[in-house]
Amino acid sequence: MKSWHEFITMGGYAAYVWSSYGIALVIMLANAILPGRQQRRILKELRSRMHRREQSE
Amino acid sequence: MFVWFHRLASPPFFYRFAEKLAPWLAWLSLLVILAGLYGGLWLSPPDYQQGDGFRIIYVHVPSAWISMLAYMVMASAAAIGLIWRMKLAHAVSAAAAPLGASFTFLALVTGSLWGKPMWGTYWVWDARLTSELILLFLYLGYIALNHAFEDRRTGDRASAILAIVGAVNVPIIHFSVNWWNTLHQGPTVFFGPKAEMPPNMYIPLFIMMFGFMLFFAAFMLKRLQVEVLQRERNTAWVRELVGQS
Numbered sequence: 001m002k003s004w005h006e007f008i009t010m011g012g013y014a015a016y017v018w019s020s021y022g023i024a025l026v027i028m029l030a031n032a033i034l035p036g037r038q039q040r041r042i043l044k045e046l047r048s049r050m051h052r053r054e055q056s057e
Numbered sequence: 058m059f060v061w062f063h064r065l066a067s068p069p070f071f072y073r074f075a076e077k078l079a080p081w082l083a084w085l086s087l088l089v090i091l092a093g094l095y096g097g098l099w100l101s102p103p104d105y106q107q108g109d110g111f112r113i114i115y116v117h118v119p120s121a122w123i124s125m126l127a128y129m130v131m132a133s134a135a136a137i138g139l140i141w142r143m144k145l146a147h148a149v150s151a152a153a154a155p156l157g158a159s160f161t162f163l164a165l166v167t168g169s170l171w172g173k174p175m176w177g178t179y180w181v182w183d184a185r186l187t188s189e190l191i192l193l194f195l196y197l198g199y200i201a202l203n204h205a206f207e208d209r210r211t212g213d214r215a216s217a218i219l220a221i222v223g224a225v226n227v228p229i230i231h232f233s234v235n236w237w238n239t240l241h242q243g244p245t246v247f248f249g250p251k252a253e254m255p256p257n258m259y260i261p262l263f264i265m266m267f268g269f270m271l272f273f274a275a276f277m278l279k280r281l282q283v284e285v286l287q288r289e290r291n292t293a294w295v296r297e298l299v300g301q302s
Contacts, residue, residue, distance in 0.1 A: 001098070001099045001100075005302075007098070007099065007111075009091065010109040010112065011082055011103060011108040011109035011110070012108070012242055013108060013109050013110035013112075013174055016110060016113065016171065016173060016174050016208045017109065017112050020113045020116055020117070020166070020167040020170045020171070021116060023163065023166055023167070024116045024120070024163055025218070027159050027160075027163050028272065030159075031155075031156060031159055031272075031276050032083065032272075032276060035132065035276060035279035035280045035282070035283050036279060038283050039279070039282055039283050039286065042283065042286045042287065042290070043286070043298075043299060046286075046290060046295065046296075046299045047299050050296065050299055050300065051213070
């Protein structure tokens with residue numbers, strides 16, 4: 001690449017190149033964020049279940 | 058070494074190990090992918106036939122590679138789970154499936170976005186594209202079957218059989234461009250006198266493939282932690298873990 005303009009226009013293929021990378025970003029971000037959130041949710045659920053059990057005893 | 062592997066197969070040990078290792082792998086994969094992107098999108102020269110359109114390769118090939126790698130992980134773990142009834146093995150399969158499905162989808166979409174300007178069509182029913190689409194259906198079938206039963210163990214066994222039978226598709230995908238006359242291009246020669254790519258084109262590709270592998274490893278560990286928590290929620294070590302945090 002010689003210039004920012006060339007980089008952004010991708011020699012006329014901008015629509016195809018940048019949508020490919022855009023979709024890749026979305027899918028990889030989702031894969032990076034979701035498992036950690038699910039892990040925290042399960043831990044929270046188990047913690048509140050444990051508290052309830054302790055109170056009823 | 059063997060003792061260490063044996064300990065890794067114990068859920069509480071694995072869980073703590075993954076908790077430490079996964080963030081390192083994730084950040085490392087980010088660095089490697091950024092380096093690969095810089096090489097692929099900025100430093101490498103345009104292709105003499107495809108111009109800058111060829112740059113889709115840096116996301117398409119690593120995705121397709123992970124789509125097959127994840128399937129091999131899923132099917133081998135399924136076989137280990139069925140034969141040796143190892144606790145963690147079915148969890149490995151279940152963790153690999155959504156990641157594999159994601160990268161298969163990504164390989165199909167980026168391939169389609171590449172096909173449109175180069176072949177003039179988003180889709181064609183050639184052997185490579187069709188077998189990759191079947192791979193996506195195998196992943197989705199695995200996920201559906203795994204969750205279709207009240208008892209998780211029944212789902213694990215049923216979906217494991219599907220994963221193992223479906224493994225026949227992986228070599229078909231790989232060799233499809235040699236076995237059949239496909240619109241999809243054949244394997245690229247990287248080295249030697251017949252090399253089709255200069256080093257500043259293929260080095261970023263190898264960096265991206267390595268980065269995607271690190272990404273897969275990092276979030277495979279993370280998903281496996283979730284699987285382990287769900288499956289072991291009533292055990293003493295999980296209660297202990299919840300009590301500490």
